[in-house]
Amino acid sequence: SAVISQKPSRDICQRGTSLTIQCQVDSQVTMMFWYRQQPGQSLTLIATANQGSEATYESGFVIDKFPISRPNLTFSTLTVSNMSPEDSSIYLCSVSGGTSNTDTQYFGPGTRLTVL
Amino acid sequence: GENVEQHPSTLSVQEGDSAVIKCTYSDSASNYFPWYKQELGKRPQLIIDIRSNVGEKKDQRIAVTLNKTAKHFSLHITETQPEDSAVYFCAVGGSGYSTLTFGKGTMLLVSP
Numbered sequence: 001s002a003v004i005s006q007k008p009s010r011d012i013c014q015r016g017t018s019l020t021i022q023c024q025v026d027s028q029v030t031m032m033f034w035y036r037q038q039p040g041q042s043l044t045l046i047a048t049a050n051q052g053s054e055a056t057y058e059s060g061f062v063i064d065k066f067p068i069s070r071p072n073l074t075f076s077t078l079t080v081s082n083m084s085p086e087d088s089s090i091y092l093c094s095v096s097g098g099t100s101n102t103d104t105q106y107f108g109p110g111t112r113l114t115v116l
Numbered sequence: 117g118e119n120v121e122q123h124p125s126t127l128s129v130q131e132g133d134s135a136v137i138k139c140t141y142s143d144s145a146s147n148y149f150p151w152y153k154q155e156l157g158k159r160p161q162l163i164i165d166i167r168s169n170v171g172e173k174k175d176q177r178i179a180v181t182l183n184k185t186a187k188h189f190s191l192h193i194t195e196t197q198p199e200d201s202a203v204y205f206c207a208v209g210g211s212g213y214s215t216l217t218f219g220k221g222t223m224l225l226v227s228p
Contacts, residue, residue, distance in 0.1 A: 031213045042205060043160065043218045092159065097213055103148055105216060107159040
């Protein structure tokens with residue numbers, strides 16, 4: 001499966017600021033997704049990052065709060081804007097559609113965000 | 117949208133026992149059912165998956181069964197070991213490059 005990396009691995013931020021998280025894959029993939037995992041909780045899909053077009057957001061998530069970019073088939077960014085303590089969470093990217101399979105999703109290592 | 121229920125939320129077994137985790141889903145059009153294992157502080161790792169044209173799939177000590185009529189599927193772990201201790205998530209997806217809906221997770225604790 002593809003090797004997926006995320007930067008930063010963790011960060012502590014002040015409320016009102018923004019943080020951009022990067023997801024890099026070592027090979028081209030069709031789909032890239034962004035999830036949030038709050039402490040002790042399940043994974044909630046934020047959006048699907050579409051290459052060359054606007055991301056598709058799930059109910060409860062909006063572009064102004066979570067702008068997403070996907071400039072090519074190996075890279076995506078998620079920005080958490082105007083942060084509040086409620087945004088403290090682990091943010092994970094996942095990918096599918098690489099050379100090995102179609103819809104199987106593989107996850108990056110995650111970014112642990114703490115907002116003070 | 118899809119609704120996924122996962123039970124139990126916690127499961128404690130003795131080493132060597134079997135463990136079973138069950139999930140139900142609501143959308144009869146769903147046809148992809150993966151299971152992920154997440155150890156503390158780590159990313160979710162795919163351990164097994166099944167598609168709707170198959171009723172059962174096995175990989176060593178792990179098996180998944182699917183009942184499409186009843187809209188439920190289960191993860192079976194035999195001869196459990198302490199290293200099986202983790203949180204297990206079921207998920208449900210559609211065809212092609214669809215999104216996944218996750219269950220709330222089951223914390224499995226295997227005691228030596």
